[in-house]
Amino acid sequence: MSDGRMDDGLPEEMAHGSPSERRRPAPPLSAGWRWGFPAVVAVLVLWSGWLLMDGLGTILDSEEGRTREAVTDQSAPGFEAFVEQTWSMLVVTEDAAGELVQVAVIAATDRTGGGGTVLLVPSEASASGCAAQPCRLVDRHREGGVETVRASVTELMGVGVTGTALLTPTRWENLAGASPAVVVELPGDLVATAADGTSVVRFPAGTVAVAPAEVVDLLGFVDDVGGMDRLARQREWWTGWMGQIGVGDPAANLPALDLDLVHLLVTVATGPVRVITSPWAVDGSSMVVDGTALDDLVVAMFPFPVPLVPGRLPTVRLLNGTGDPSLDAPAREAVLRAGVELAVVGNYRHDGAIQTRVIHRDPAQAEAANALAALLGAGVIFDEMASPVADLTVVIGADFRPAG
Template identity: 60%
Template sequence: PVEIGGGDVGVGCDERGCNLVDHHRVGGLERVRAAVASVLDVEVTAATLLTPERWKSLAGSVGSVPVNLAGELVAASGDGTSVVRFPAGTAQVAASDVVDFFSFPGEVGGAGRIDRQRDWWKSWMSAVGSGKPDTNLPALDLDVIHLLGTVAGGRVRVPVGPWTGGEDVPTIDQGRLVDLVVAMFPVPIPQAPGLRPTVRLLNGTGDRSVDSAARQAVLRAGVELVVVGNYRSAGVIQTRVLHRDPADQPAAAALAAALGGGVLHDEFLSPVTDLTVVIGSDFRMDGQ
C-alpha cells in the first residue's frame, strides 16, 4: 500500500509515473506487478491480492502485535468529531484493524505511513518467527504464505523503503534501491534477458564467507548473473574476469574495474555465459 514514483498520474502515465493505486485502478493486480518489476528492474513472477478478509486471516494468525507510535492517529467520525483510532505509545494492532492501520495517512510525531507499516511488519514477523513459522501462519494455499513462512524462519530485516521526499510524491533513491535489490534477490531474473552480459561467478578462495559480498559486487556492476559456484581449485590469489569472445572484452574490462581484478581472454572458456568471474584472495569484501 505504499506509493511508487511521482510525475503524471492516471491513465496514460508510464509505469514509473503512476502510483500503485492508479496502476491497480487501470490494470488490476497484473499492472501492479509489472509496475513494481519495472521499478526494481527485475522480473517479479507472481503477485497476490490480499483483500481485507485475507489480511485479517493473515495478521490474526499470531493475534495483535505491538507497534510504538510517536503520536495519536486520529480519524474523523461520520458526524465530524475526532476519534483517536490508535493511541500514542505502544498500540496493540488487532488483526481486524491492520488494513485501517496500514492506510492511515499523514505524518505523526516524525513518522509517516511507510514508517508505521515497517514497524508493524517488524513486530509481526518477529511474532511469526517465534516457534515454528509454518504453524503460526494461516492454512491458506497462497504463495505469499509460503514465502512469509520461509522468511520468518531466518534472520529478518525490514529496511526503510528507498524513498525520499514527502508521502504525497515520494522519489526513489536509486542508490538505496540498488542496495535493496541486491540484498533481496540472490540471483535476480532480468526483465529482458539478453540485454546485459551474462556472468558465471566462481569463488576461488575456498572461503564461503566471500560468497555474498562477491555476488553483490557483481550485481552492482549491472550484469546478468546466471551461475554461482566454486572454482575447480581453491587458493586463487588474483580476482579476474575471463571472456571467450573478443567482442566481450569491453564488458569484461568494465566488470574487472568494478571488482578490482584483471582481464583474461580464454578461447576455450565455457560458452555458457559471456563472462566468467573468478574471485581470488585479493577481493575486498568492503568494496574498497
C-alpha cells in the same frame, strides 16, 4: 553371295574367336595378391582403430575436454551449480474501496536456512507512465491495477520477483488471524472524520493491540501530508507481525493454506528478518527514492536476482579461486553491481588463484568483459575453450578486494 567373311574381309571365326577361345578362364592370381592384399586391408583397419582410440584418449586427457566426476561438496574445488533465483513476492494491499494502501516486497535470504527482508514501498512513491501528473504508485494502480504496480516497482528496483499477491481487508484478516494481535506504540491519537463530519478516535495513543480485522485500517490510515508517519507505523506493524510468526513453529502462526505467500512467510520468519523503509524521502505530494541506497538494498535482498528481461544482460559464471568462502558474498555483490545476470556460482578447479580475471569466449562479449573487469579491478582473457554455460567467466583471485 556369302563366302563366310565379314564385311572387313576377315573370316567370322577370326573376327570373334572360336567358342573354346571365348570361354577360356582368366589366369589365377599370384600367391602374393591372394594373401598380401587381405593382409594389407587388415593392417589398415587395425591401424585406423588404433588412431581412433588414441585420438579419443588425447581428447579425454586434455585440459579443455577433461571428463570429471561430479563435485557435490560445495566447499570443494571444482564445485559449480546453476543459481536458484531468489524467492520473492510483491504484496499489494488494497482497502475496502479498492484503493492502494501499501506495497511490500518480501525476499528470502535462504530457502533452507530462512531469514529475509521486507521492503515497504509507500503508495505515494513516484512512478512513471501515468496519463497525468503527479505520477505515483497509487495513480498507476488506479489506471491499471496490480500489474501496473508490479511493473513500476520492479522497474524501480531493477529486478523481478517470483510472484505477486493481492491482499484485501478480508484476506488480511484471515492471514493475520492465525497469530496473536500485533501490538504497536502510537505517539498520538489517530483521528478519523466520520461521514457526518464528526471526529472519531480510530486508534488511541499509546500501546495498541491491532486486531486482524483492523490491519488494513492501520496500514492505510492517513494523518500526515508526506506519508512518513504512516510508513513508520507500517514498519512497526510488520516488524511485530513477522516477530509473532517467528515464535515457535512459524507454520503454526499462519493459516493452513497452500499458498506461495504463506510458504514464503514461513521461510522468511524462520531466520533473521529486516523490515526496511529507509530509501524513501518526501517530495511534495510524492515520495522519492534514494537511488544509491535502493541499489545497495536490492543487491543485499536478492543474492540471485530475477532478471527483468531474461537474456538482455550478459550472463556470468562466478568461481571463487581463493579457497576462502567468506569472499563468496562480496564477490557476488560486486559482480551484480556491474549489471549482469548471474547464472552459475562455484569454486575454481583449484585454490590459489592469484589474479582476478574475466574470461570470454566470444569476441562479441569483449566490451562487456572489459567493463566488468574494470569494475572488479581484474584482467581480461579471451579463451575460445572457456565454458559455454555463460557469456563471461569470473575467477576471483587473491587480489580481489571487497567494496568498502
